[in-house]
Amino acid sequence: MIADGGAPVLAVSGLAKALPGGRRLFDGLDLNVRAGELVAVIGESGAGKSTLLNILAGLDEADQGAVAIAGTPLGPLDEAARTRLRRERIGFVFQAFHILPYLTLGQNVALPLALTNPDARHAAAAARAMLAAVGLEGRAEDYARDLSGGELQRVAIARALVHRPALILADEPTGNLDPETAGRVLALFAGAVHDGEAAAVMVTHSPATAAIADRVLTLTARGLVDKNGG
Numbered sequence: 001m002i003a004d005g006g007a008p009v010l011a012v013s014g015l016a017k018a019l020p021g022g023r024r025l026f027d028g029l030d031l032n033v034r035a036g037e038l039v040a041v042i043g044e045s046g047a048g049k050s051t052l053l054n055i056l057a058g059l060d061e062a063d064q065g066a067v068a069i070a071g072t073p074l075g076p077l078d079e080a081a082r083t084r085l086r087r088e089r090i091g092f093v094f095q096a097f098h099i100l101p102y103l104t105l106g107q108n109v110a111l112p113l114a115l116t117n118p119d120a121r122h123a124a125a126a127a128r129a130m131l132a133a134v135g136l137e138g139r140a141e142d143y144a145r146d147l148s149g150g151e152l153q154r155v156a157i158a159r160a161l162v163h164r165p166a167l168i169l170a171d172e173p174t175g176n177l178d179p180e181t182a183g184r185v186l187a188l189f190a191g192a193v194h195d196g197e198a199a200a201v202m203v204t205h206s207p208a209t210a211a212i213a214d215r216v217l218t219l220t221a222r223g224l225v226d227k228n229g230g
């Protein structure tokens, strides 16, 4: 379901980014994503998809343009305020944000809550509920090191969603999964976005993964374009 009306959760306008050597990745990039909407970003290798996600998260700087998350512009925020916004408002399913092998599943999933809320009992209960929602009921005490790839990916999704972020950023959320597991993980991910009324941007190379999105946009040097070139 795509919510219509209301301010977008993610509002991006006029974004431009060039590499240190001068190669322009994109220019004039606009993107609005509303609550409950899942947008897939595809494009050639090296087009700048991961760079774009990093800019949306405030982890990298654009050369021009503006990004606002839940009405808060990133531009004027200092590093501490950006970190706080990230922890409170964004859920990440990134390869770089790996699940920690020597923590239990419950501890891994509770991490985003532990960073913002000192109520450990609430965090543990919320983590158990979120693990159950991704099909890992009763597994909170298991260690992450013993999990399969598909199970780990589900833990990563539970961790990205546990603090009910306004915005979810995902980089290849089904990377390295077999098609059947990938399908299950994706359905779960899309359901969580739609039910939780989060806005989500997901970068992928996989047409099957992109197919579950509400919109599929291709990253080009002139920004994000849809299938019809608009």
Ligand SMILES: Nc1ncnc2c1ncn2[C@@H]1O[C@H](COP(=O)(O)OP(=O)(O)OP(=O)(O)O)[C@@H](O)[C@H]1O
Pocket: 019, 020, 025, 043, 044, 045, 046, 047, 048, 049, 050, 051, 052
């Ligand atoms: N810190 C950096 N300094 C210089 N070049 C960089 C830096 N980070 C990324 N690049 C370059 O920017 C370009 C875009 O990289 P990015 O990872 O964003 O692309 P991508 O579209 O996500 O690619 P892929 O689909 O292969 O993951 C690449 O040519 C990469 O080599």
